[in-house]
Amino acid sequence: MQKGTIVYLYGESLYINLTNRCPNSCDFCIRNYTDNLGDADNLWLEEEPTADQVVSRIKEEICEKKTKVNEIIFCGYGEPMERLEELIDISKKIRAFTDKPIRINTNGLADLIHKKKTAPLLEGVVDAVSVSLNAPTAEKYFNLCHPEFGPQSFDAILKWTEDVKQYVPDVRMSVVGVIPEEDIQECRRIAEELGVKFRVR
Numbered sequence: 414m415q416k417g418t419i420v421y422l423y424g425e426s427l428y429i430n431l432t433n434r435c436p437n438s439c440d441f442c443i444r445n446y447t448d449n450l451g452d453a454d455n456l457w458l459e460e461e462p463t464a465d466q467v468v469s470r471i472k473e474e475i476c477e478k479k480t481k482v483n484e485i486i487f488c489g490y491g492e493p494m495e496r497l498e499e500l501i502d503i504s505k506k507i508r509a510f511t512d513k514p515i516r517i518n519t520n521g522l523a524d525l526i527h528k529k530k531t532a533p534l535l536e537g538v539v540d541a542v543s544v545s546l547n548a549p550t551a552e553k554y555f556n557l558c559h560p561e562f563g564p565q566s567f568d569a570i571l572k573w574t575e576d577v578k579q580y581v582p583d584v585r586m587s588v589v590g591v592i593p594e595e596d597i598q599e600c601r602r603i604a605e606e607l608g609v610k611f612r613v614r
């Protein structure tokens with residue numbers, strides 16, 4: 414029996430909790446405040462689920478329980494791109510029984526995590542990507558999100574966002590609403606320059 418919730422409903426979206434691993438330690442991370450969200454019991458995983466365990470849970474929600482779902486989202490309690498291979502496998506398998514859009518919520522650090530270009534691997538795999546920006550400069554990002562890759566992380570996020578635009582149709586950047594208004598506006602400008610949508614969450 415899997416300990417820790419691997420698939421949960423939040424609003425009308427179905428969220429996939431693939432991992433608790435993350436190279437960041439953001440000051441605002443929800444993991445610092447609560448262990449659950451939506452209808453999840455506990456998002457801290459005793460062990461990471463296999464791709465087939467995740468597919469089977471999604472199939473149960475969509476095909477058996479007929480849960481009303483608008484979107485399927487790889488999110489966390491962690492960085493889903495840590496498990497890139499499984500994420501791709503799951504997406505391909507769930508396409509067989511649902512046409513709901515599939516999105517990844519990510520910190521945009523996949524190339525540094527995997528030490529290779531990862532955006533091309535998402536072509537035809539997911540419909541949307543939301544990249545957490547949260548700060549308008551490398552220094553501010555480092556001070557807020559404490560990435561293990563250091564200050565180079567900020568430029569890597571911008572580059573990954575630019576890359577992924579070529580392979581995924583719907584790309585947006587987001588920021589948390591707790592940062593100063595002038596930083597939000599500067600992040601908006603960065604997203605516009607990259608030619609992607611922008612959202613304050």
Ligand code: SF4
Pocket residue numbers: 435436437438439441442443444489490491492520545558
């Ligand atoms: S990138 Fe996301 S999961 Fe990782 S610490 Fe920041 S908010 Fe939490």
